[in-house]
Amino acid sequence: MKERHWLRALALIAVLAMVGAACSEDTPTGGDNGTTEDPLGTVTLGEGEPITVAVIQSISGDTASLGTDQVRAVEIAVADRGGELLGHPIELQTEDDGCEASAGTTAAQRVVSDTQIVGVIGTSCSGAAVPAMEIFSPAGFTMISGSNTSPILTQAAGEEGIAHQDGYFRTAHNDQIQGAAAATFAFDELGVAKAATVHDGDPYTQGLADAFAKSFQELGGEITLGTAVTPGDTDMRPVLTEIAASGAELVFFPIFQPEADYIVQQAGEVEGLGDTAILMGADGLLSDTFVEDIPETEGMYFSGPATPNNLRYRDFVAKYETEYGEKPIQAFHAHSYDAMNILLDAIEAVAVEDGGTLTIGRGALRDEIAGTSEYEGLTGTLTCDEFGDCADPVIEVVQNTEAQESITDVKENVLFEYRA
Amino acid sequence: MAETIARKARRLTTIDIFLWVVRIAAVVFILIGSVNSLTSGRLSAQQWRDLLVFGVAQGSVYALIALGYTMVYGVLRFINFAHGEVFMVGGMIGYVVSTPLSRTSLWTDQTILAMIIVLLAAVMASTSVAVLLERVAYRPLRGAPRLVPFITAIGASFFLQYAIAGLFGTGFKNYPAFPGLSGVFEFAGFRVLKTQAVVIGMALVAMGALYLFIERTRAGRAIRAVSEDQETARLMGINVDRTISTVFAVGGAMAGVAGVAYGIVFGQIYFLSGFVPGIKAFTAAVLGGIGNIGGAFVGGMTLGGVESIGPSLVLTGLGIPSSNQLKDVFAFITLVLVLIFRPTGILGERLSEERV
Numbered sequence: 075m076k077e078r079h080w081l082r083a084l085a086l087i088a089v090l091a092m093v094g095a096a097c098s099e100d101t102p103t104g105g106d107n108g109t110t111e112d113p114l115g116t117v118t119l120g121e122g123e124p125i126t127v128a129v130i131q132s133i134s135g136d137t138a139s140l141g142t143d144q145v146r147a148v149e150i151a152v153a154d155r156g157g158e159l160l161g162h163p164i165e166l167q168t169e170d171d172g173c174e175a176s177a178g179t180t181a182a183q184r185v186v187s188d189t190q191i192v193g194v195i196g197t198s199c200s201g202a203a204v205p206a207m208e209i210f211s212p213a214g215f216t217m218i219s220g221s222n223t224s225p226i227l228t229q230a231a232g233e234e235g236i237a238h239q240d241g242y243f244r245t246a247h248n249d250q251i252q253g254a255a256a257a258t259f260a261f262d263e264l265g266v267a268k269a270a271t272v273h274d275g276d277p278y279t280q281g282l283a284d285a286f287a288k289s290f291q292e293l294g295g296e297i298t299l300g301t302a303v304t305p306g307d308t309d310m311r312p313v314l315t316e317i318a319a320s321g322a323e324l325v326f327f328p329i330f331q332p333e334a335d336y337i338v339q340q341a342g343e344v345e346g347l348g349d350t351a352i353l354m355g356a357d358g359l360l361s362d363t364f365v366e367d368i369p370e371t372e373g374m375y376f377s378g379p380a381t382p383n384n385l386r387y388r389d390f391v392a393k394y395e396t397e398y399g400e401k402p403i404q405a406f407h408a409h410s411y412d413a414m415n416i417l418l419d420a421i422e423a424v425a426v427e428d429g430g431t432l433t434i435g436r437g438a439l440r441d442e443i444a445g446t447s448e449y450e451g452l453t454g455t456l457t458c459d460e461f462g463d464c465a466d467p468v469i470e471v472v473q474n475t476e477a478q479e480s481i482t483d484v485k486e487n488v489l490f491e492y493r494a
Numbered sequence: 495m496a497e498t499i500a501r502k503a504r505r506l507t508t509i510d511i512f513l514w515v516v517r518i519a520a521v522v523f524i525l526i527g528s529v530n531s532l533t534s535g536r537l538s539a540q541q542w543r544d545l546l547v548f549g550v551a552q553g554s555v556y557a558l559i560a561l562g563y564t565m566v567y568g569v570l571r572f573i574n575f576a577h578g579e580v581f582m583v584g585g586m587i588g589y590v591v592s593t594p595l596s597r598t599s600l601w602t603d604q605t606i607l608a609m610i611i612v613l614l615a616a617v618m619a620s621t622s623v624a625v626l627l628e629r630v631a632y633r634p635l636r637g638a639p640r641l642v643p644f645i646t647a648i649g650a651s652f653f654l655q656y657a658i659a660g661l662f663g664t665g666f667k668n669y670p671a672f673p674g675l676s677g678v679f680e681f682a683g684f685r686v687l688k689t690q691a692v693v694i695g696m697a698l699v700a701m702g703a704l705y706l707f708i709e710r711t712r713a714g715r716a717i718r719a720v721s722e723d724q725e726t727a728r729l730m731g732i733n734v735d736r737t738i739s740t741v742f743a744v745g746g747a748m749a750g751v752a753g754v755a756y757g758i759v760f761g762q763i764y765f766l767s768g769f770v771p772g773i774k775a776f777t778a779a780v781l782g783g784i785g786n787i788g789g790a791f792v793g794g795m796t797l798g799g800v801e802s803i804g805p806s807l808v809l810t811g812l813g814i815p816s817s818n819q820l821k822d823v824f825a826f827i828t829l830v831l832v833l834i835f836r837p838t839g840i841l842g843e844r845l846s847e848e849r850v
Contacts, residue, residue: 134664135664136666274819275819300815300816301815301816301817301818301819302816302818302819303818303819304819304821304822306770307821308760308762309548309552309760309801309802311544311545311548311802312545312548312801312802312803312805312806312818312821313818315537315541315544315545315548315806316536316537316806316810316817316818318541319536319537319538319541320536331666332666332762335666335761335762336760336762339761343687344544345540345541345544345685346541363665367668368668
């Protein structure tokens with residue numbers, strides 16, 4: 075009997091301890107040491123300790139070129155500063171965002187648990203940014219993305235986006251503008267009156283498809299069918315049959331690989347679409363693995379951010395080619411380069427040096443980046459607005475024709491330019 | 495008469511009533527949706543027929559994979575969850591062999607021979623993997639509680655996925671185009687793509703061969719005996735171990751054919767290609783009646799057809815937008831409904847039941 079009481083008491087203590095641990099208030103993981111002036115916490119780096127920047131990009135799977143391209147750009151930005159800032163070496167911690175919410179959550183959790191990380195460049199995909207910012211924002215972290223474009227992360231039609239969080243910034247365009255650009259091109263330049271849109275449920279694809287639909291209808295066109303596929307689908311023939319039946323002259327499918335591969339390959343087999351419908355994709359497909367490896371993409375149009383045309387960009391491309399043996403493989407490297415430089419400049423501005431110790435206030439860092447105004451980057455003159463959109467957006471529509479052999483050629487084959 | 499009805503009514507539980515409501519609601523919704531879609535003229539008759547053909551082609555792939563699940567279940571009462579990966583291995587090896595082959599003149603001159611070589615390679619690979627799986631992962635666990643081989647199967651599934659990823663990389667592999675397979679057949683008003691015709695043909699031939707094997711050969715008889723009663727079969731002098739290996743081998747061979755068929759129809763394969771088709775094929779096997787070979791065929795075709803036509807026919811007719819996004823939802827709801835209407839699956843009986 076005595077053992078019973080003893081065991082029960084032990085069990086009760088264990089349960090109470092666990093409840094106590096679970097119910098304790100979350101201490102801000104902003105690396106505070108209790109004596110900070112910054113309400114969001116600070117990062118304190120001793121002499122010689124590295125300034126660590128997390129880079130959360132899509133570096134595996136079908137969207138690997140999107141992320142790898144940007145990781146390389148960030149590395150070039152670090153190298154341009156000689157690998158160090160304020161006497162401390164710059165270190166990069168790369169994580170994979172998997173271009174979707176669950177992998178993005180895991181990456182964000184890994185980053186937020188390391189209190190020495192000063193800032194984040196990422197994510198590649200809007201779908202990963204939504205849960206990542208829910209983790210980063212309350213923890214005081216700041217994230218600048220070079221390729222998120224979904225309107226819900228900042229603003230849509232002047233209203234705050236549903237996934238907008240403090241501490242989020244981006245140097246890439248808001249898809250409201252890309253939707254308008256693609257719609258204007260389709261309606262005015264191609265003379266298309268009926269279009270169909272296809273998204274895959276992801277915030278980026280859905281945001282862009284909706285933006286296109288809205289602008290297209292405002293111009294006077296008709297959206298004959300707005301439909302969707304699921305990532306992982308391989309048989310696109312039923313949905314293509316529906317699109318053909320709706321009488322669309324153009325199909326706008328701003329999705330990712332491999333679903334886009336199947337659509338392009340199977341469109342030729344569906345009666346009513348094969349030779350008559352125009353296929354149009356967006357910046358998620360502006361990669362070498364889509365344009366160069368899939369022959370059926372010939373003739374397709376793509377909307378995407380304009381490739382910069384200044385001397386600094388050409389220097390950047392030369393450095394990229396020397397370091398990695400190939401030209402840039404996707405469309406957002408310049409944006410991530412600008413993002414990293416904005417972050418590093420902001421760190422330089424707010425860091426307080428005391429002997430060999432560096433103190434960086436997280437709140438001060440956020441405010442500094444939010445105040446970015448008339449910053450001359452590779453992608454243009456950047457000014458951050460109240461919602462975190464910093465880009466100087468120029469959208470181009472390019473086409474992949476027989477003459478184009480590589481993704482670089484395709485990006486240079488500009489048919490239309492659109493500014494906000 | 496009134497008495498029997500009254501007696502039966504008293505025996506009805508709440509669950510019975512609920513199930514009847516579900517059955518009636520399902521029928522009503524399906525009818526409303528279908529009638530709406532068919533009368534609205536949104537899709538032409540030709541397009542409906544096209545959708546049917548897509549469904550049958552997809553269903554053939556599911557049916558081939560489902561055969562492996564159903565045979566193993568019939569003999570061992572065990573669901574081999576690694577079977578989807580056996581299918582993927584077949585498809586991968588088919589890719590590995592067809593790519594260099596496509597650069598030779600054999601490809602264009604003797605297309606049929608080239609296709610046979612690709613099929614043979616894929617089948618050999620998938621059969622070996624299936625037999626190895628049985629030997630290494632399942633045989634040592636015969637007699638263990640049901641859950642243990644189940645978990646082993648999941649582990650084997652991951653192992654195969656990442657072994658292939660390690661050997662061949664994680665990227666998508668594109669099948670080279672088979673010459674002479676572009677273009678369309680017109681057949682009794684149905685437009686069938688040549689690739690789809692080949693896939694359906696392969697499936698029918700494979701299943702016909704399997705039927706003959708099970709019904710007409712000694713090994714087939716041994717399989718039927720072991721699935722009915724393992725102990726008695728052993729007492730009758732049947733080598734149970736060898737029979738079980740044969741079952742895995744045959745299932746693996748079917749999956750290999752399915753892998754090549756998948757590569758022909760969809761053009762791409764990668765290390766995770768086996769996951770979703772594996773689940774869908776298992777669903778198809780259950781749908782048709784697990785343990786029943788005819789059931790695998792019927793289940794596969796039904797699932798393929800339902801996935802292809804279902805959203806356009808029923809969901810759009812009910813006014814649900816973007817119905818194709820709900821393709822998988824529709825397929826699994828069909829599974830639930832079929833099991834509510836007919837709990838043993840469409841064809842019901844198991845492999846082992848003898849018709850006296």
